[in-house]
Amino acid sequence: MKKAVxxxxxxxxxxxxxxxxxxxxxxxxxxxxxTRAYSIECHIVHFDATLHSWLYSPDFKFVFSEIEGGKGHAVCFAGERSKKNIYYQTMLNVVADYIFLKEKIFH
Structure with a gap:
């Protein structure tokens, strides 16, 4: 099943x-x-690179996977590890939490 938002x-x-x-x-x-898993591909639309110099790419991916037995979930981010900074990592975490809650993944 594939869904575009x-x-x-x-x-x-x-x-x-x-x-x-x-x-x-x-x-x-x-x-x-x-186990059940969701692959999520994201694109930031119309971002201004001069204002968001911390943002290395408008495209990023991550995977939510259910921990065996349904006792939780894990998030795995994909991409170039050497190009992450605290702002980029914070943005990834907020976006992942937002999508997890909005889509009610594994509920």
Missing amino acids: EKTQVLVDLFGYGIVELKITYWLEFFSLP
Whole structure:
């Protein structure tokens, strides 16, 4: 099953930048392997690189997978590890939490 979500607004509070509004489009794909998992591909729409110099790429991916037995979930981010900074990592965490709650993944 694959689902596309048109622009959604996510607010991220970044120290030194204040609250940053990001418009994000994302795609979810469900997999049922040994455990249930969702692959999420995200794209930040119309971002200004001069204002968001901490943002290395408008595109990023992550996977939610259910911990065996349904006792929780794990999040795995994909991408170039050497290019992450605290602002980028904070943004990834906020977006992942937002999508997890909005889509009611594993509920």
